[in-house]
Amino acid sequence: MIELQHVTKIYPTSPRPALDDVSMQIDKGEFVFLIGSSGSGKSTFLRLLLKEDNPTKGVVKVNDKNLGTMSKWQVPKLRRTMGCVFQDFRLLRNKTVAENVAFALEVINKPQRTIKRVVPEVLEMVGLEGKENRLPNELSGGEQQRVAIARAFVNRPLVLLADEPTGNLDPETSQDIMLLLERINRTGTTVVMATHDYHIVDSMRRRVIELNDGVVSRDQSRGVYGVGR
Amino acid sequence: MRVNFVLSEVAAGLRRNLTMTVAMILTTGISLGLMGTGLLIANMIGDMREIYYDKVQVSIYLTDDVSDPQRDAIAAALEGSPEVRNYIYESKAEAYERFTQQFQEQPALIANTPEDALPESFRVELVNPERYEVIAQEFPVGENGVEDVRDEGDFLDRLFSLLNGARNATIAVAVVQALASLLLISNSIQLAAFNRRNETNIMRLVGASRWYTQLPFILEAALAGLIGAGLAIGGLVLTKVLFVDKTLAGPIKAGIIPPVDWSAIAAISPIIAAAGVGLASVAAYVTLRLYVRL
Ligand SMILES: Nc1ncnc2c1ncn2[C@@H]1O[C@H](COP(=O)(O)OP(=O)(O)OP(=O)(O)O)[C@@H](O)[C@H]1O
Ligand SMILES: [Mg+2]
Numbered sequence: 001m002i003e004l005q006h007v008t009k010i011y012p013t014s015p016r017p018a019l020d021d022v023s024m025q026i027d028k029g030e031f032v033f034l035i036g037s038s039g040s041g042k043s044t045f046l047r048l049l050l051k052e053d054n055p056t057k058g059v060v061k062v063n064d065k066n067l068g069t070m071s072k073w074q075v076p077k078l079r080r081t082m083g084c085v086f087q088d089f090r091l092l093r094n095k096t097v098a099e100n101v102a103f104a105l106e107v108i109n110k111p112q113r114t115i116k117r118v119v120p121e122v123l124e125m126v127g128l129e130g131k132e133n134r135l136p137n138e139l140s141g142g143e144q145q146r147v148a149i150a151r152a153f154v155n156r157p158l159v160l161l162a163d164e165p166t167g168n169l170d171p172e173t174s175q176d177i178m179l180l181l182e183r184i185n186r187t188g189t190t191v192v193m194a195t196h197d198y199h200i201v202d203s204m205r206r207r208v209i210e211l212n213d214g215v216v217s218r219d220q221s222r223g224v225y226g227v228g229r
Numbered sequence: 230m231r232v233n234f235v236l237s238e239v240a241a242g243l244r245r246n247l248t249m250t251v252a253m254i255l256t257t258g259i260s261l262g263l264m265g266t267g268l269l270i271a272n273m274i275g276d277m278r279e280i281y282y283d284k285v286q287v288s289i290y291l292t293d294d295v296s297d298p299q300r301d302a303i304a305a306a307l308e309g310s311p312e313v314r315n316y317i318y319e320s321k322a323e324a325y326e327r328f329t330q331q332f333q334e335q336p337a338l339i340a341n342t343p344e345d346a347l348p349e350s351f352r353v354e355l356v357n358p359e360r361y362e363v364i365a366q367e368f369p370v371g372e373n374g375v376e377d378v379r380d381e382g383d384f385l386d387r388l389f390s391l392l393n394g395a396r397n398a399t400i401a402v403a404v405v406q407a408l409a410s411l412l413l414i415s416n417s418i419q420l421a422a423f424n425r426r427n428e429t430n431i432m433r434l435v436g437a438s439r440w441y442t443q444l445p446f447i448l449e450a451a452l453a454g455l456i457g458a459g460l461a462i463g464g465l466v467l468t469k470v471l472f473v474d475k476t477l478a479g480p481i482k483a484g485i486i487p488p489v490d491w492s493a494i495a496a497i498s499p500i501i502a503a504a505g506v507g508l509a510s511v512a513a514y515v516t517l518r519l520y521v522r523l
Contacts, residue, residue, distance in 0.1 A: 050434070
């Protein structure tokens with residue numbers, strides 16, 4: 001599903017590699033926490049999976065496709081099989097909840113009929129029924145993140161990448177978001193989530209990959225956030 | 230592709246930085262207007278060549294005391310010369326008549342000119358207009374009743390080099406203006422892309438194709454180019470109606486300057502429109518490729 005072979009990423013402006021000879025494999029349907037201190041390379045890892053950036057060395061494969069040999073025009077196709085969610089939600093402020101979700105389908109040319117059908121479905125799934133016509137600034141942070149998750153999931157991606165999705169939310173709301181991500185994971189979608197939230201990691205007991213200055217320092221199935229915590 | 234979606238993006242983009250859009254449209258319009266003017270002058274030069282060059286290239290002026298046999302000999306020589314395509318004889322009376330016509334607006338000049346002041350002449354059209362020398366040698370000045378042999382083409386050459394210069398200068402200014410408008414287009418596309426980076430980032434992440442992301446920007450530039458072309462064509466029409474047809478009415482009637490026909494403007498309008506839309510779209514496309522990550 002996702003495979004990295006000796007991946008190194010060096011940004012031109014910094015001498016220290018953001019990722020240093022990272023190899024790993026993530027299987028279909030897994031739920032993986034990516035942890036590590038600030039600057040350890042978590043976001044860089046996710047960016048490489050989206051082919052937002054290319055590795056300096058090594059091979060990245062997603063859905064058995066080698067991203068290094070993939071041509072530019074194939075990248076949109078790759079991204080249609082992946083959803084992503086960020087700490088800052090990234091919603092369009094001038095569009096309603098339903099329009100935000102529909103936007104993701106419109107720009108990949110889904111027929112209007114399909115859009116009319118699946119948008120209410122997915123909004124109901126994330127618990128936003130009745131709020132379809134609100135603007136993002138009329139929603140709480142948790143609700144905005146639900147919209148972002150709905151947008152990421154509406155296209156039924158194989159992989160969902162989440163970069164600190166609960167970073168701006170209180171513990172209770174975070175818990176709700178995690179339940180949602182778990183539910184999405186149960187539909188067979190692989191979830192990779194970068195986080196600093198040890199409560200969540202400790203309570204969920206899923207696979208944990210820890211990065212330390214760009215190096216994988218721990219890879220545990222059913223892991224916890226920190227040893228001795 | 231959802232047409233409504235793309236069009237609303239275009240309209241929103243143009244409205245969002247209105248000053249930039251206006252500047253972009255105006256420079257494009259001026260540049261295209263000058264280009265059109267250059268093309269019209271080029272057309273006009275072509276027409277004038279037909280009016281002038283094809284008629285007279287060499288004039289042979291005769292002395293006042295030329296004899297009939299001398300005149301007949303010159304006519305016979307012209308008739309037999311392989312260099313000569315055509316010639317006409319103009320008597321003193323005919324020359325005076327042409328003179329009075331040409332200067333009908335200056336009666337004082339006509340009143341001060343005696344009827345027999347103008348020499349009689351042969352007006353000669355050559356097979357090859359450059360062969361003036363041959364004729365000049367055949368009819369040496371001061372012999373056999375020949376007063377002077379003049380290369381009218383020489384004067385025309387100077388006139389046309391002046392007109393060509395005007396055309397080239399217009400086109401040069403048009404090119405400089407076009408450069409300015411290309412830079413403005415590039416700049417406003419970068420601005421537009423920056424303003425809409427939220428949308429385009431999301432489009433990129435959900436897998437919108439490059440075309441889908443870029444098209445609104447390119448259409449925006451193309452539309453500005455088209456409006457600019459409209460302005461340019463409007464400017465040319467106004468110039469014809471308000472300047473050429475009014476101020477130059479006299480010389481046009483006298484056949485000195487060819488008129489600017491509606492058909493000429495109609496002929497260059499599509500060129501101007503195509504140039505406006507084409508240049509703007511290409512500038513936008515190149516800008517997106519080089520400077521903007523979509
Ligand atoms: N665009 C960039 N140009 C240069 N250096 C970068 C860039 N992005 C990240 N880095 C560097 O790469 C390293 C890893 O950054 P990354 O964003 O992957 O860390 P992170 O684990 O996501 O951190 P955080 O937990 O704070 O989000 C850092 O040292 C960072 O300074
Ligand atoms: Mg990060």
